[in-house]
Amino acid sequence: MTSIRPMPDRDRLPHALYRAEQVRNLERIAIKGYGIAGLELMNRAGAVAYRMLRARWPTARRLVVLAGVGNNGGDGFVVARLALADGLSVRVLQLGETERLRGEAAESCAAYRAAGGVPEAYRGLPRDADLIIDALLGTGLERTVEGIWAEAIQAVNDQRARVLALDLPSGLHADTGRALGVAVRATATVSFIGLKQGLFLGDGPDCRGEVHFSALDIPAAVYAREILSLRRIDWDQQGQLLGPRPRTAHKGDCGHVLIVGGAPGMSGAARLAGEAALRAGAGLVTVATHPDHAAWLNLNRPELMVSAVAGPKTLEPLIARADVVAIGPGLGRADWGRRLWQCAQGSAKPLVVDADALNLLAETPARGADWVLTPHPGEAARLLGVRVSEVEEDRPRAARELQRRFGGAVVLKGAGSLIQGDSQRPPAVCSDGNPGMATAGSGDVLTGVIAALRGQGLDAEDAACAGVCLHAAAGDRAALRGERGLLAGDIVSALRAVANGIGEDECRFD
Incomplete structure (x- = not known):
């Protein structure tokens, strides 16, 4: 029997x-x-x-x-x-x-x-x-x-x-x-x-x-x-997508990420995204930013390459050399940001689209086959043409509709960030994270993390899932010192240890 x-x-x-x-x-x-x-x-x-x-x-x-x-x-x-x-x-x-x-x-x-x-x-x-x-x-x-x-x-x-x-x-x-x-x-x-x-x-x-x-x-x-109906995901599970690096690895094997953003007065967003990409394992990171501050953006992080970009002509060669483009942190919606968005959108490179790039996408909707969109509820509402309350009433439905309209993979940010891809897998919800992460710049850090994982070979949906969980787990590590007053930079500082499976008692934050 x-x-x-x-x-x-x-x-x-x-x-x-x-x-x-x-x-x-x-x-x-x-x-x-x-x-x-x-x-x-x-x-x-x-x-x-x-x-x-x-x-x-x-x-x-x-x-x-x-x-x-x-x-x-x-x-x-x-x-x-x-x-x-x-x-x-x-x-x-x-x-x-x-x-x-x-x-x-x-x-x-x-x-x-x-x-x-x-x-x-x-x-x-x-x-x-x-x-x-x-x-x-x-x-x-x-x-x-x-x-x-x-x-x-x-x-x-x-x-x-x-x-x-x-x-x-x-x-x-x-x-x-x-x-x-x-x-x-x-x-x-x-x-x-x-x-x-x-x-x-x-x-x-x-x-x-x-x-x-x-x-x-x-x-x-x-x-x-x-x-x-949904997959619960966390870093313990998603971290398995990142195997050990070959002993012969060089920086070119680990992805070249291009961060596009940082209009005057908003340079910190692009800097945070760039440093997060490095801490999440990108081999090379270039920040394409406004000429007003390009000369000093990497003063305390010389590992970042910085290029002054006045418009599409100076951006195009940078896109050509990159493996993945993350656009939006501090981009703004003035003429400078609009022209850079149009240039990046017209390229064939994988994109991570955040912040004002999402707002520009909402003004002129388009579908993309190989991008990750990372809206918070307000940006999601603008993309869908609805009220924020309608997004929050049924977040899985909103994520499905975003993916249907715009393609690629969608990260609907918030407590329990949702990831809706175009595969046959059920959508995912991240159970890591804490309220301390509701702080300025946290979303810019997530953009850099997802771009880094995309550049290291994960497809759009896997990069979105793993990136959300790595970002959340790093936020949880940073929150061990308290949720109130947690800064986006604290999340960046925790990324390296979390990505490498190093416990709190084995390391200190830089």
Whole structure:
């Protein structure tokens, strides 16, 4: 008899992300195709959550479970029952009438009662809770949270106890990551069966806290029935794209990157992009910049080659010698920048397009087969002719539309930067990075990193994925000294160690 191999629970999070409907389908397949009862899955979920909270908060003695009337509430009743059996103080505060509980959720509530528990109607949160379990709404939410549900979520966010969200923070849209009016800001989230993509999009990173995952011992074969909707990527994974260099390597093997930008008053952007390209491994970097400051742009970084460029005639020979062109940092939208953009756009070289080059592209849209576009939400909105709020409402949709209209690979920057390529692979979302990276010049650093990896032989989509993750991991390394006050130059300083897999205790920043 063939054994059924369960999907393992990894120490690290899986890279497959799913929409809510896909996870529900996986659950249906496990129940109908493999004979795993729905109540058994609920008991497994509650047990996983309880083990996790005991390991994470071993001194917590007073638990409050906020329970809704769906299966998410049923998971909460399992946690409450197990906590009671352990001798902890547990209160289950019910939102919605218990008479509305159906199926497995009703059975879990009955088991909690049989163990001596008594659900209470929600009338506010007690002040003495050590830990709050969010088991209110789960993954089925599609409309704005209102009334007592919104009041309860706001009360959770206003108090000081730790919060564990079951499957998904209540109020967060499972697919887009939008907070539907108000969403729980959890200390940790334990997700079941399949990781919901909304945990890594939009407001998800602000609401989820630490993310834990369990497949609930569902057979691995079940997952072959659903194509993941997004790939979660990080530097541990993407760094494998950069193998060791041959001992015979020379600078010409490692790519010649041309940075085009730095209008008067904005020379720092081009400088940051150029230095980031060097730190990410480019063999040669030339910065084509405005004559007003070309003579001193590399005073403290002599490894950068700098050329004064007055217009297309002086830019064309530089493009001819380069392997990849990154255009946009500090470019401006005056006549100088426009003419350089038109020159670069008309070349046959791979491009990385950022900042004002994206704004110029928005004015005269075109498709490119071999470029990487790196818009932030404001630039994405201009490219698509929509409001920024429309981009943020559904970031995967915006990234898909950008790629469809403009071709190449698209990096939609933000918390959980998205990469949409033209391959058959699902789009990717980076789970590295931190809020300290929301600082002037950070995007210019990313431009240089992606250009360097493109110049070292990665195709546009791989360079975008690896570049976003390297940039984010370097930002995380720099943030070890604090997020507030982090500078783009700090990210540049961390790039070399991160790209070479050198730990914080093995090196110091230059």
